[in-house]
């Protein structure tokens with residue numbers, strides 16, 4: 001079960017487009033036009049060379065679990081949505097993003113499990129949250 005709608009995350013000008021795309025079921029990452037680094041989360045400047053010449057690109061939405069942890073208690077998180085699987089997912093394109101693995105048992109997840117993105121709604125129609133599920 002997945003908790004929806006979730007509270008709206010902290011949206012700022014650097015991340016607004018990312019959340020908005022997620023509300024339209026698109027996962028955006030960024031590519032530095034100077035050094036070629038593809039990265040997430042959204043930042044106005046490349047985390048490697050600090051160039052401001054970065055472009056949004058749409059990720060395939062597939063990847064694998066890089067590492068994860070299972071939370072059986074989490075303050076403020078509805079009990080029916082526990083246990084919560086927190087994970088770093090390494091996208092096909094390279095970047096790793098912090099996310100949740102949903103619609104599965106913790107026993108179904110291990111390092112290297114192939115996953116694909118899906119999106120959950122928040123209290124704000126223009127803001128979606130990317131989460132992942134095993135494929």
Ligand SMILES: [Zn+2]
Pocket residue numbers: 032033034035036037046047048049050051
């Ligand atoms: Zn760069």
